[in-house]
Amino acid sequence: MSAAPKVTPTAPSMLAMPSPGLPPFDYVRVNHPGKVVRLLLEHGDNARLLMGGTDIFVQMRDGVLAPQIVIDLKRLPGMTNIRYDPARGLTVGAAVSMNALAAHPAVIAHYPLLVQAVETVASYQLRSRATMGGNLCNASPAADTAPAALVLETRCVAWGPDGERVIPVKDFFLGVRRTALQPGEFLARIEIPTPPDGWAGRYIKLGRNAGGDLAIVGVAVMGYPDHSTSSGYRFKVALASVAPTPIRVPEAEAILSANPITEDLLAQAARAAEDTAKPIDDLRGSARYRKAMTRNLARRALDDVWHELRKER
């Protein structure tokens, strides 16, 4: 009988070490916006805001953040409300969960693009905690709701020491994990105007697997009839995961307004999206692959939207 193979124990340092858990912190649940402002001004960088916790707790666990105080905003008035008014559009409290947003009848009826984008985020379980407000405030280049927010010309309404301030989402992202929120400010709600009549939208995300991975590339396109343009249509195009922030693609949008829409023009606009993309290499994909996929996905999203728009005629 041959001897059993000798097993050499793996040194502990060679094993994947379990994460050490969260560092200690004080948890404060607030129910008045003025108190949030006071705490933020008092504690500065030592304070962090909490909504669903799906980003902040991961970052704390991984040692990226170590706040002394975590301020839970979910009980502030209006933070979990969703309101729709045909004239004013959609108002979403910053702490509305993604599942609540995607299941709301007005969102399903009037903002299917938003539902598409939300439903690409992670898993159903995660979306019962994760919020669109947190997705925008985390300011990841890969934030899946950001391209939809950009093409829908969303307004971020902040509350701060001087009261309310409206920040168009195009000015909200300043860099990786950096937003235009000033010291003492927090995101209170998101306002999304009612899109023009006859519009169509599409969000396409490429991840490493079918469910629950961050985007290698994300492309949102919306289009609508507009008789003031030479093409008779206006398109808006935005990208995730191919630049330090989610971005619009004005070059593609201009091409599609200025000329009659043809197959060639859609291909030209998709190439403009590829040219605008300035991705990096990372573990999810190389810059070269991301650029090629930006063109590919932009073309597919443009085709889908154009197809919908033609059906409406």
Ligand SMILES: Cc1cc2nc3c(=O)[nH]c(=O)nc-3n(C[C@H](O)[C@H](O)[C@H](O)COP(=O)(O)OP(=O)(O)OC[C@H]3O[C@@H](n4cnc5c(N)ncnc54)[C@H](O)[C@@H]3O)c2cc1C
């Ligand atoms: C397993 C897993 C998979 C994921 N997959 C995806 C994915 O596919 N696509 C994707 O886009 N994201 C993904 N994420 C990231 C995350 O789920 C989203 O970004 C989520 O929307 C964050 O919302 P939240 O409410 O959990 O934010 P939180 O974690 O509570 O907060 C996020 C950040 O915003 C700050 N913040 C919170 N509230 C406010 C406020 N009111 N004003 C200002 N700042 C505030 C926090 O301090 C923190 O820095 C994934 C995360 C995990 C753990």
